[in-house]
Amino acid sequence: MVEKPKAPAAGNSRANTKKELPEHLKAYKHIWVMLELERGVVHPVSWELMGEGRKLADKLKVDLCGVVLGAPGTTDGAVADCFGYGGDVCYVVEHPSLSDYRNEPYTKVMTELVNKYQPETLLLGATNLGRDLAGSVATTLLTGLTADCTELDVDAEGSLAATRPTFGGSLLCTIFTLNYRPQMATMRPRVASVPLLTPGRTGRVIRHDVSLPEEDIITKILAFLPDGTTNKSNLAYADIVVSGGLGMQNADNYQLVRDLAGVLGAEWGGSRPLVQKGWIPTDRQIGQTGKTIRPRLYIAAGISGAIQHRVGVEGADLIVAINTDKNAPIFDFAHVGIVADATKVLPALTETFRKRLALAATRSAAE
Secondary structure, eight states: OOOOOOOOOHHHHHHHHOOOOOGGGTTOOSEEEEEOEETTEEOHHHHHHHHHHHHHHHHHTOOEEEEEEESTTSOHHHHHHHHHTTOSEEEEEEOGGGSSOOHHHHHHHHHHHHHHHOOSEEEEESSHHHHHHHHHHHHHHTOOEEEEESEEEEOTTOOEEEEEEETTTTEEEEEEOOSSSSEEEEEOTTSSOOOOOOTTOOOEEEEOOOOOOGGGOSOOOOOOOOOOOSSOOOGGGOSEEEEEOGGGOSTTTTHHHHHHHHHHTOEEEEOHHHHHHTSSOGGGBBSTTSBOOOOSEEEEESOOOOHHHHHHHTTOSEEEEEESOTTOGGGGTOSEEEESOHHHHHHHHHHHHHHHHHHHHHHHHHO
C-alpha cells in the first residue's frame, strides 16, 4: 500500500515561499497613502485609505505618510487634511507639469519618491487615476501590486495582507507580496469608512523638488471638457439606496425601484444581470464589478445576494432584503429579510413612505 503524500499546510506553504529580503530592501519602512488630488479636490477614497493606513501603521509602530502631487499653490488644503486624518508625515511635490494627471510625469515622480524615501507599503485608491498610476509605478519599481482590494491587514512579520475578490467575484483571496518592496495595493472606494477629522493636528512636511521638462512629456493637456452627462449616479456616497435584481421580472417592473427611491430621496441601482439585459445603465451597477456603497439604508429587491453583490454592499448600516426564495444568500447578511414578491412589496412600501413623509412634513410646517 502506497501512502499518498499530505498536502502542505497553508501556513507552511506560504512560509516556504518567503525568502530573506535583500539587504537593500530591509531599510524600507512606513506606510504611504497616495492622496489623489485632481483639480484641487482630494478624492474621498484617499481619506478612507488614511483610516486603514493608520491601523496598519499602528500595528507596525511606523509612520503613516501621505503623498500629494500637484501644481504650485494647490496642495495646502490636502496637506492640512492629511494630518487631520491621522498622517504623521506628508510628502509634497509641486510642479506645473503636475497640474493635471498624466501617467508619464506622475509615474516618474512617484518612482523617484519611493526610491529615495523607501516606504514599505504604498496604497492608492482603485479609481480611474489610481488604477492607471499604480500599474505603471509597480512596473517601474519591479514590485507586486494587488488591485481592487476590499480589506487590508498586516501579519506578524509585517507583510501586507491584501484581500480581493477573485474567480469572477465568487471567492475572496488574500495576497502577500513577500519578497519585494514596496508592497503595493489599490483599494476600492467605500469599502472602508472615513476616519474622524481632527482639525489643527500637525505633522512633518517634506517637500521634494523634481525636474520635469514639459518638452520631455509626450502627452499634452489641450483642454478640460467636463462630462455633461445628466442623471449621473452618486451611488457610492448616497445615504439611501434602493436596488433591484432579476426578481423584478421585467424592465417595466424596475420602475417600482425608481418610484420608491424617488419618494425616499434615494439613489437607485441594480445587480449586474440588469445591466447585461439593458434595464439599467452601467454606472448604476452595484457589486464587485460595479459600485461599492456604504449607505445608512440599503433596500435590495429581488436580488439573490451572490458574493459579487455582497462585496459591494456589506458596508451598509442597514440592509433590507426582499426575495421570494427564503434560502437566497442575501438573507445571510441582510439585517431585515422579507420573504415575498418584490413587485408587490415595493408599491406598498412606496405608498406607506409617501403618506408618512407627507404627514411628517405637515406636522413640521404646523410647528
